[in-house]
Amino acid sequence: METARWRDTINLDDLWEGDMAAVTVDGETVLLVNVDGTVRAYSNRCPHQASALDEGDLDGETLTCAKHLWEFNAVTGGGINPDDARLTSYGCQVGDDGTIYVDIGR
Amino acid sequence: MRRPRIVVIGGGAGSAAAVAELRKQGFDGSLTLVSAENTVPYERPPLSKGFLLGTSGQVPVKDAAWYEQASVELILGSRATRLDLAARTVTLSGGAVLGYDQLLLATGVRPRVLPGLDGDGVCYLRTSEDAAALRDRMTAAGHVAVLGGGFIGCEVAAAAIRLGKRATILEALPTLLHRALGPELGDVVAGIHRDEGVDVRTGQQVLGIRPRRGGVRISTAAGDVDADVLVVGVGTVPNTELAEQAGLPAGHGIEVDECFATAAPGIYAIGDVAAQHLPGHGRRVRVEHHDTAVRHGRVAARNMAGQREPFADVHWFWSDQYDHTISSAGLIPGSDGPGELVIRGSLEQRNFSAFSLDGDRVRAVISLNRPRDVLDARRLIARDHSATAAQLCDESLPLKRLAAPAVTAT
Numbered sequence: 001m002e003t004a005r006w007r008d009t010i011n012l013d014d015l016w017e018g019d020m021a022a023v024t025v026d027g028e029t030v031l032l033v034n035v036d037g038t039v040r041a042y043s044n045r046c047p048h049q050a051s052a053l054d055e056g057d058l059d060g061e062t063l064t065c066a067k068h069l070w071e072f073n074a075v076t077g078g079g080i081n082p083d084d085a086r087l088t089s090y091g092c093q094v095g096d097d098g099t100i101y102v103d104i105g106r
Numbered sequence: 107m108r109r110p111r112i113v114v115i116g117g118g119a120g121s122a123a124a125v126a127e128l129r130k131q132g133f134d135g136s137l138t139l140v141s142a143e144n145t146v147p148y149e150r151p152p153l154s155k156g157f158l159l160g161t162s163g164q165v166p167v168k169d170a171a172w173y174e175q176a177s178v179e180l181i182l183g184s185r186a187t188r189l190d191l192a193a194r195t196v197t198l199s200g201g202a203v204l205g206y207d208q209l210l211l212a213t214g215v216r217p218r219v220l221p222g223l224d225g226d227g228v229c230y231l232r233t234s235e236d237a238a239a240l241r242d243r244m245t246a247a248g249h250v251a252v253l254g255g256g257f258i259g260c261e262v263a264a265a266a267i268r269l270g271k272r273a274t275i276l277e278a279l280p281t282l283l284h285r286a287l288g289p290e291l292g293d294v295v296a297g298i299h300r301d302e303g304v305d306v307r308t309g310q311q312v313l314g315i316r317p318r319r320g321g322v323r324i325s326t327a328a329g330d331v332d333a334d335v336l337v338v339g340v341g342t343v344p345n346t347e348l349a350e351q352a353g354l355p356a357g358h359g360i361e362v363d364e365c366f367a368t369a370a371p372g373i374y375a376i377g378d379v380a381a382q383h384l385p386g387h388g389r390r391v392r393v394e395h396h397d398t399a400v401r402h403g404r405v406a407a408r409n410m411a412g413q414r415e416p417f418a419d420v421h422w423f424w425s426d427q428y429d430h431t432i433s434s435a436g437l438i439p440g441s442d443g444p445g446e447l448v449i450r451g452s453l454e455q456r457n458f459s460a461f462s463l464d465g466d467r468v469r470a471v472i473s474l475n476r477p478r479d480v481l482d483a484r485r486l487i488a489r490d491h492s493a494t495a496a497q498l499c500d501e502s503l504p505l506k507r508l509a510a511p512a513v514t515a516t
Contacts, residue, residue, distance in 0.1 A: 057481040066477035067431070069397060069422060083130075084168075 005103045006091070012098040015039065020063070020074075022054035025102050030090060032100060033074045035061055041092035041102045042077055046070055047085050063087075110135035112410065113196060113204050115186045115348065116212030117141020119149060119396060120377035122167035123403030124210055124410075129176045131411035138179040138204060140186055140196075143233055146170050151396050153237035154258050155426050158244060158265035164234045186213075189352035191370050208410050211349060211360055211368070211375040212403070215342035215394060222314055223253070227322040229337045231258055243335045247271055251324060251333035253312060255282035257425050258339030260295065264427040267302050274305040274331055276324065281308055283432075287472055288444040291460055294453050294474065295432070302428055342394065344379045357381070359392040364416035366406035374410060376402035382417065387437060395423035420484045424477070430456065433477050435484035436470030438462050444472065448495045451476060459483070466492045468508075482506055 009023040009032065020033040022044045029044040031053045044053050051067035058064075063074040071080040072087050079085030091103030112128060112135060114121045125139055141147065149165040156162030173180050181198065188197035189209075196204045217230040229240045240262075244250055250266035252259040255277030266273040275282065281292035282299065296306050311327040321334040346356035354368050355361040359381030366374040366382070377399035381392040401419045408415050424433040438444045444462055451458030459479035462470040468491065471483035482505035486493070490510040497503055 055478055057478070057485070059485065064481060066433075066481050068424065069481075 005105065006093070006101040007103070008095075009100045009102050012039065012094055012100060015100065018058060018060075020054055020058045022052065023102070025090075025104050026106060028104050030102055030104065032092070032102070033058060033063065035074050038075060039092055039094055039100055040074060040077070041090040041100075043088035043090070045088075047079075047087065053087075110207045111205060112137050112208045112210065113206040114139045114210040114212060115196065116210075116214055116377070116379075117143050117145075117147045117182070118212060118214050118377060118399060119147055119167050120399035120403035121210070121212045122147035123400045124212070124376065124407045125173075125176070125178050126168065127404045127407035128411060129178070131408060131413075133407075133411050135207070136179070137177065138181060139173070140181045140184055140198065140204075142183070142185045143235070144183040145234065146173065146180065146182075148234060149396070150232075153234060154231060154261040155265065157234075157237050158241050158262065159268055160241070186348050189348050191352050191354075191373075194372070206372075208372045208374070210406060210410065211373065211379065212377045212399075213345035213348060213379050215344050215378040217338070218341040218343050220253075220338060220340060223312075223336075223338055225315075226317060227320075227333075227335055228315065229335060231262065231337065231339065240335070240337065244269060244271065247321075247334035249274070249321075249333045251276065251322075251331055251336045252339065253324070253336060254339040254341070255279070255284070255296075255306070255308065256339055256341070257283065257286070259337070260299065260427050261425060262337045262339065263299060263304050264302070267304060268428070272305070273303070274307065274333065275299065276310045276312060276326065276331065277306075277308045278310060278312075279308065282306065286434075286444075287432075287460075288447070290447070290453070291444075291472060291474075294456060295427070298427065298430055298456065342378070344381075344392065346379060349375070358390070361390065365409045365414060366402065366417065367409070374406050376406045384417070387439070391437060393421050393437075395421065397422050418488075420487045422480070422484060430475055431477060432472070432474055433480045434470065434472045435480045436462070436468070436487045438470045439464055444470070447472075448498045450479065450498050450501060461493075461498050463493065463495060463498070466494065468493050468498070479505060485509065 007025045015034045031042045031044040046065040048070050056064045056066040063072045077087040077089045093101045147167045152162040185199040186196045249272040251274045252263050253276050255275050263273045263275050282296045284292045313325040315322045315324050322336045324331040344359045349356040349360045360375035362375050362380050362382050378394040381390045405417050422435045447460040457475050459473040459476045473480045491508050493508045
């Protein structure tokens with residue numbers, strides 16, 4: 001990758017469609033989601049009270065935090081319930097060999 | 107043409123959700139929210155948890171600027187004292203009379219006050235004002251006594267321990283959270299509190315209290331307990347007076363149908379005060395949980411905006427005590443506690459989900475430290491599924507697998 005900030009994480013083979021996984025990037029816990037082949041990276045902390053989102057549920061495009069049922073659109077990162085919340089998005093790319101690269105911006 | 111007017115009575119999270127949804131649905135008439143409290147609607151769950159520890163402040167559902175932006179008129183520090191169905195007006199404690207086209211009653215509940223249990227050193231917990239007073243009192247206290255081993259009592263005792271105080275829970279029933287969880291799971295919770303250092307005394311009969319220097323002396327059938335503060339959490343009373351005065355059926359809560367409509371046209375009720383007829387449950391249910399109130403607010407707003415949407419969300423709640431989380435989805439059939447439960451996981455290890463099974467259907471789940479199971483069960487409850495006790499106990503079988511296969515279009 002071009003910049004030094006892209007970090008390689010897991011391979012797409014290990015993140016099936018409809019799956020999510022938590023990885024650590026530069027000391028930060030990052031949530032990877034695969035919605036119909038589209039991979040997105042977010043902070044793994046729920047914007048509500050920082051609960052780990054990977055302990056929640058991914059149902060179609062809807063990501064639900066297990067702690068207090070906050071819901072997000074896993075493709076856009078936008079809040080569904082409440083609708084004025086938002087996930088922290090990180091840069092995310094999938095390399096030719098399936099490696100998922102994440103840039104958390106530091 | 108005159109703009110239609112909707113008035114919302116009550117300043118809880120359900121009201122805030124309702125006015126937000128009304129605007130989202132395109133209701134552009136006049137919208138007024140009346141609250142007896144002097145503040146915009148805020149989140150109550152932290153009041154018995156982080157607020158007492160000082161790790162959470164008062165968290166507004168929407169900040170004051172939002173209401174201005176959304177053209178929602180706030181009338182704070184004011185109670186609705188009279189409802190006139192024929193004239194379609196509500197009279198407020200200050201004397202103002204508001205006309206309405208549609209009215210939403212979200213008057214909530216208040217703590218049940220026991221006769222003789224009040225005065226200096228005795229605290230009840232419902233509002234942020236109550237919580238601030240309790241926090242100040244607890245900070246100065248050495249020994250915090252709690253009367254009532256329900257959710258409020260358990261959370262306050264946990265906060266007291268976290269603050270380094272001595273804590274005693276006095277409960278009349280044989281264990282903690284007895285009504286919500288039943289004896290078996292209640293014992294697990296009692297064990298957690300005892301291990302954290304709480305003096306848990308169940309089967310206690312409180313005879314009375316009297317003030318003593320800097321605190322209270324609580325007389326029980328088994329002897330006296332001296333404490334610096336007594337927190338009473340012995341249930342609630344629904345605030346049905348306004349509805350009753352107007353002649354609306356409100357025996358054990360304001361009676362509403364599955365779309366939140368009361369017996370009077372244009373008047374709806376939601377949240378803790380609403381006793382809702384749900385066809386799938388065969389009984390009227392009144393649920394006092396934050397998430398339910400918020401969902402009520404949203405769905406009632408859509409009905410008020412002209413849609414017809416019966417409430418179908420699965421009831422859900424959580425309680426944090428120490429590092430443990432109790433969470434639950436669904437409604438226990440009947441009203442005598444959870445009855446027979448199927449356990450997945452281990453009571454001893456305090457890591458389990460307890461399922462209420464009705465034939466081959468999961469009706470409800472109560473979990474300790476397994477919020478993920480609750481999410482999965484919540485999905486099952488909302489959909490077609492089939493489960494046996496053996497399957498629910500089998501941890502190698504993901505709960506999701508119990509869902510009926512989706513009908514696929516060909």
